[in-house]
Amino acid sequence: MPSEPQGPDAAHRRPPGVDDRTVEALGKLSEALEAVEVARGHLYAFHRLSGTADLTCGQAVDLLREAGHDALADRVEQEVVGRNVIEGRWTFQVVEDYDATYYAAFKDVERAAREELVQGRRHLYEAEMKEDRRTRGARHHEARPPQP
Template sequence: MTESGESRESRADGPDEQHRRPDGLDDATVDALGTLSEALEVVEHARGLLYGFHRLTGKADLTLGDAVDKLREAGHTDLADRIERELLGRNVIEGRWTFQIVEDFDDGYYALFRDLERAARDELAAGRRHLFEAEMKEERRTHGEPGHEARP
């Protein structure tokens, strides 16, 4: 038996070393780190949406250029000229195209968020990730059942 009361066999069947809480790490800290990780996952999702916005806006501007060409070819020169002058290549927010928004986000908020989440894991859990989820998996899986293995 280990200090936690587990048999050595159940420990070998459980999570790998990188997904086991270090000795002395309490439930409240594992929960807090799990919530911090969850917040980072939301930011990762938001980042993906921001990159989607970047790509879609760029595609829209390229397509708008095609529309301007077609309007001009169809004889609507004044309208084509106005759209080209006022909208084509326009900043999406003051002074910025979307690539600049993405860069500011990545280099500022996102980088700091990732750094602080990693620092918290390094300081409190020896850098280990997803401890909360690994323990949840152990509680929820059916030991010995196919498809419920602890490790790949």
């Protein structure tokens, strides 16, 4: 049986001269970006659910009309169907504004920080944490995937 590769691969090892605080700071920046990614996912879920609600509400209008409730169908259609969720905006516009105003800037800054400080390497903090926490030689605690 071949011996287990030791430590993280080159893409997950800190470059020479990079100190602990720098790795920790980049880890925090990465953690913050992960929170932004989750927030963006929730924003897209909000977009999808709001769109589904609008389409389903339109179906309710049709059913109300079929059941002879024209006045109520008119009210729902006029007051809710197609309504902006925020002043002047549907959810696609909210998503686009978030992406352009905040998300893109955050991604760019995080990437630029990694490029400037650690040659663009990702997840150095996590790779070092894995090395600290794994049980060497134990199955499912390998440093990296087996080499072909």
